[in-house]
Amino acid sequence: MSRLTRRSFLVTGIAVGAVAGVPAMANAGSDPTLESAASLTSRGLQTDPFTLGVASGDPDANGFVIWTRLAPQPLAEDGLGGMPGRRFSVDWQVYGDESGRHVVRRGVAQAAPEWGHSVHVELNGLSADRDYWYRFKVGHYVSPMGRARTAPHASSYGSGLAMAFVSCAQYEHGYFTAYGRLAEEHPDLILHLGDYQYEYRRDTYTIPGGNIRHHEGPETESLANYRQRHAQYKTDPDLQAAHAAAPWLVVWDDHELDNNWADEVPEAPQPNFLARREAAFRAYYENMPLRRESIPRGIDMQLYRRIQWGRMANFHMLDTRQYRSDQGCGDGYDDCPEAVDPARSITGAEQERWLLDGFRRSRAQWDILGQQVFFAQRDNNAGPAKVTSQDAWDGYVASRQRITQGWVDAEVRNPVVLTGDVHAHWASDLKLDYDDPTTRTVGSELVASSITTGGDGADSDPRTQPFLSINPHLKFYNNQRGYVITRIERDQLTADFKVLPKVTQAGAKAHTKATFVIEDRVPGVQQTYLRPVDPSAARTPEIDRIQEVVDLETKRP
Structure with a gap:
């Protein structure tokens, strides 16, 4: 600009x-x-x-x-x-x-x-x-x-919406070229779905071969620490270009505060955690284009909210960190009985009521949930035991069931869930019963890869990815870095999964790895384009093994 x-x-x-x-x-x-x-x-x-x-x-x-x-x-x-x-x-x-x-x-x-x-x-x-x-x-x-x-008037569909969404930008793991390429797309709206910045001190969270850049300062715990870290990220010219290109809708995930936090519970015991949470929330508001309703009050901050894009779309921006029950079973991937406890929630009761009421009141063509962690079931085990991530909606099965049933009961025209967190591109159909693949599809999920987190990643053939065979409702996977840009019109939503061959070198070009379409009143994703695997961007077929995917997503230093 x-x-x-x-x-x-x-x-x-x-x-x-x-x-x-x-x-x-x-x-x-x-x-x-x-x-x-x-x-x-x-x-x-x-x-x-x-x-x-x-x-x-x-x-x-x-x-x-x-x-x-x-x-x-x-x-x-x-x-x-x-x-x-x-x-x-x-x-x-x-x-x-x-x-x-x-x-x-x-x-x-x-x-x-x-x-x-x-x-x-x-x-x-x-x-x-x-x-x-x-x-x-x-x-x-x-x-x-x-x-x-500005958005269209409440009674107008407008001329279509170019919306992009991103997540997970670890400064040390690469250059923010994907932000720059996104700015060049000239979207109307950008959603950031969390992990805008990372809390670790230098060289705590590393990639193979060593980090490309380095964090300034200690691990973020004080207000001064969080302000400095946000400032370091915002000095990046590609991130500045993306901010200047279009209005943003932002929500956080865990690293804006601390890895895998849940409400008032840190991942590991911390006597100063609530003071740390207050500092992180204050710095987040200071550094984001948020309205006064989101001014933090002590350890609390109103971040879930609804943005109406005319008659075309309602964006329900969720907060799945501040009100959630603590992750079950030690926050692991084991077959976890706590995952199905109906008393546990990932949104909290008040936010859940707000969301279900929004479904009932909606007259939009598209109802889009902008949120943080994997929504569809993603079983890691081909056997009878169910092995899922307790940090995602799989750890809060009753929450997911109530919200999915809520949009079905409200007859939401086109429910679409947008997700970040897992450092890879995914697309999936959403079900009321994931254990029976013959049941009808009731929604769609699109997941954006990271901007940099995890380093370069590798190109991969989704047809050989074991997750997709274990979970037939999962339709696409790719482990390169990038973003998703969509075109939302009355008759369909088109999603281009953009990837970069490298983020450990600045200036890479972006290309479309795959394109999916969601048609009006036809829940589920339909692939219309898939670019063949680039051998120069694929390290080894081992990248497609389940355990390596899980290891890439644990985010534990």
């Missing part, structure tokens, strides 16, 4: 104020604790504070959130990004054109040290179903330009 000068920012603002009657910017000098633009350079802000880029998120038909965070020294150990411990005024403008000549909104926001000098501006009163652009200014510094988009 283009970077414009301070002069052009000011000139366009003055012109619109005179011609279109836009209100003048607020007077920053009225608050003695708020730095005015004229005094910035004399009070220590002598380098560009926009090192973390810009972002937008949570769009509706009237507007969206725009975000930035001031950090002239983003990797500062104290987590303050090199900012003085005072508030600053940040000018912002929203444009109706990419050149930045037509200003439609402008104002001044406050960047406060207690919120990491982050800025969240919620825009309303904009036109539905159209692109907008935005940027910020502090003193002599002007941010990059970002693009946002």
Whole structure:
């Protein structure tokens, strides 16, 4: 996105104020604790504070959130990004054109040290179903330009939606090239389904041959640690490009806090876990384009929410970490009786009621669940014993059954579950009874591979993958890194599974490994394209063995 000068920012603002009657910017000098633009350079802000880029998120038909965070020294150990411990005024403008000549909104926001000098501006009163652009200014510094988009009006289907979804970006395991390639696709909306950043100290979670890049600082436990880690990730130019390309809908998984946490229970005993959770939640809000409803309150944060894209789609964004029962059977893959305990839940009772009510009220063409962990049953054992991951919905069978039955009872037109977490591409049919493959299909699941986590991975032939023969409702698997981009229209949803041959080298090109279609009122996935295996990208047929897949997904250092 283009970077414009301070002069052009000011000139366009003055012109619109005179011609279109836009209100003048607020007077920053009225608050003695708020730095005015004229005094910035004399009070220590002598380098560009926009090192973390810009972002937008949570769009509706009237507007969206725009975000930035001031950090002239983003990797500062104290987590303050090199900012003085005072508030600053940040000018912002929203444009109706990419050149930045037509200003439609402008104002001044406050960047406060207690919120990491982050800025969240919620825009309303904009036109539905159209692109907008935005940027910020502090003193002599002007941010990059970002693009946002409003949703169609509630009664309109719009002209179709280009939606992408991603997950699992371990900075140390490779370059974020996939984010850059995604930005080049110019989607209307991007969903991030968790593991946006990882908590480990340097070289704790490694890939064969050694990590490509290194985390700064210790394992994240304090607010300063989490702020520094988020800042390190956001300095990546490919991630900045993806944020600037389109509005995001974000939800977390485990690594935004700590591996495999469940509600108030850490994976391993930690006397300071609740303080750590509070710090992680605060830093997450500071660094994401979220609305004020998601401002954390102590150890709690409202992250599950519903975003309506006109009549075309409802996005039910779930939180399967904050309210879940602790994982059963030591969080392993053994045949686990706790998995079928009806008292256990992955969503918690209140979120489950909210979701089922959303199904009953929905009149959308597509109801899409944006969530974290594998939804369909995925049995690792060809014998009679059922061996599944207790960290996924397989560990909460009653939760899955109630939610699946809920959309069936509500006669949801087209239920689709989107998933991250497992560092590989998958596509599957969803059932009410996975043990009887002859029962009808009642939904579809699409799973995005990681951006980098696990390193390069390898190309693989899904026809030889044992998981698919053990679980006939699973239709596709590929172990390369990448993202999924979809085209959502009234008659079908088309999903292209994009992969990169390498992430341990920067600049790889992305290509489509497979394409699946979900037709209106025809639950289940239908493959329409599969690219043959590239021998140069496949290390060995052993990559298709079940145990190796399981090992790649345990995520335990």
